[in-house]
Amino acid sequence: xxxxxxxxxxxxxxxxxxxxxxxxxxxxxxxxxxxxxxxxxxxxxxxxxxxxxxxxxxxxxxxxxxxxxxxxxxxxxxxxxxxxxxxxxxxxxxxxxxxxxxxxxxxxxxxxxxxxxxxxxxxxxxxxxxxxxxxxxxxxxxxxxxxxxxxxxxxxxxxxxxxxxxxxxxxxxxxxxxxxxxxxxxxxxxxxxxxxxxxxxxxxxxxxxxxxxxxxxxxxxxxxxxxxxxxxxxxxxxxxxxxxxxxxxxxxxxxxxxxxxxxxxxxx
Numbered sequence: 450x451x452x453x454x455x456x457x458x459x460x461x462x463x464x465x466x467x468x469x470x471x472x473x474x475x476x477x478x479x480x481x482x483x484x485x486x487x488x489x490x491x492x493x494x495x496x497x498x499x500x501x502x503x504x505x506x507x508x509x510x511x512x513x514x515x516x517x518x519x520x521x522x523x524x525x526x527x528x529x530x531x532x533x534x535x536x537x538x539x540x541x542x543x544x545x546x547x548x549x550x551x552x553x554x555x556x557x558x559x560x561x562x563x564x565x566x567x568x569x570x571x572x573x574x575x576x577x578x579x580x581x582x583x584x585x586x587x588x589x590x591x592x593x594x595x596x597x598x599x600x601x602x603x604x605x606x607x608x609x610x611x612x613x614x615x616x617x618x619x620x621x622x623x624x625x626x627x628x629x630x631x632x633x634x635x636x637x638x639x640x641x642x643x644x645x646x647x648x649x650x651x652x653x654x655x656x657x658x659x660x661x662x663x664x665x666x667x668x669x670x671x672x673x674x675x676x677x678x679x680x681x682x683x684x685x686x687x688x689x690x691x692x693x694x695x696x697x698x699x700x701x702x703x704x705x706x707x708x709x710x711x712x713x714x715x716x717x
Contacts, residue, residue, distance in 0.1 A: 458613055465520060465605045466626070469597075472513045480505045503581030503589055510593040517600040521657065524608065533655050543650065543659060546702040547666030549695040552674075552684070554642045556692060563635050571635045575675075583676045590672055595664035602627045602644065603651045603660045611652075620648040643667060 453461070480501055558564060564571050579586060602623055610619035624644030628637040647660035654660075674681050684691055 453613075458609075461609055462606055465517065465601055466630070468516060469509075469513050469601060472516075473509050476505060476509045476512065480508075500580070502577045503585050507585070507589045507593060510589070510597045514593065514597050514600070517597060517605065521600050521604040524605065528608075528612075531655050533653070535654065539654075540662065542698070542702050543654075543662055544666045545698050546646075547663035548670040549698040550643055550646055550663070551667035551670045552691060553695040553699070554639050555671075556688070556695075557642070558635060558639055561638075563638060567634045570633050574633055574636055579672075579675050583672065586672045586676070587669070590668040591665045595661045595668060598627070598630075599647065599651075599657060599660045599664055602630070603647055604657045607648050607651060616652060620645055620652075623648050 484501060578590070581589075606626060607619055607623035610622055613619075614622075624641045627644035628641035631637050631640045643664070647663050650663050651657065651660045674684065
C-alpha cells in the first residue's frame with residue numbers, strides 16, 4: 450500500500466465510508482416508505498421517528514457488517530500479522546478501562562460546557578439513541594455498533610493509514626473522522642477522545658477484538674447509566690471518587706498495555 454498514489458490512498462480511506470453512507474441512505478429510504486404507507490398518508494409524528502430510529506440503525510449495521518468484515522479480511526491477507534501475547538488480566542483491565550473512559554469523557558464534556566452550548570442538539574441525539582428500551586439499546590450499542598464502527602474506523606481506516614503514515618498521524622486522523630461521523634459537536638468530541646484511545650488499544654493489541662471490547666464496554670456503561678437512574682444518581686453524588694477510580698484504571702491500563710504487552714516473538 451505504501452507505493453499507492455495519493456488519489457488511491459484517499460480513495461481507499463473514503464470508499465468504506467461511502468459504502469456505509471449508501472447503505473444508511475437505502476435503509477432510511479425503505480423505512481421512510483414503510484412508515485408513510487403505515488400512516489395512510491398522515492404526517493409522521495416525532496414519536497413515530499423515535500420508535501423506529503433504533504430498529505433502523507440496527508438494520509443498517511446488520512447489512513453493512515459483513516461487507517466491512519470482507520474488506521477487513523482482504524486487507525489482513527496483505528499484511529504480515531504480529532500476534533501479541535495477552536493474558537486474561539489484559540482483557541479484564543481493557544473492559545474496565547472502556548467503561549471508565551466513557552465516564553471520564555462524559556465528565557470532561559460536562560465540565561467544558563459543551564452540553565449547554567449545544568443543548569437542543571444534544572437532547573435530540575440522546576432521544577434517538579435511548580428510545581428503544583434497554584434491550585434494544587444493548588443489542589445495538591453494546592454489540593452491533595462497536596463491531597461495525599471498529600471494523601470501519603480502526604480495522605480499515607486506521608490500519609490503512611498506518612501503512613501510509615506514522616502512528617500519531619494515523620491515530621489523530623482516524624479519531625477526527627470518527628468524531629465527524631457522529632454528526633454533532635458533543636458526540637463528535639466524545640467520539641474523538643474515545644477514538645484516540647481505541648486506536649491506541651488496536652495498535653498495542655494488534656487484534657480488532659481489542660477496540661471492539663473497549664468500545665462495547667464504553668457503550669454498555671453508557672446505556673446502564675442512562676437507563677438505571679439509581680446508578681446515575683450515585684455517580685452524580687460521588688463524582689470525585691469516580692474520577693479517582695477512572696484515573697487509576699487509566700494508569701493501570703497504560704502500564705499493562707504499553708509496558709507489559711509485547712509481540713509473542715519478543716517473549717523470553
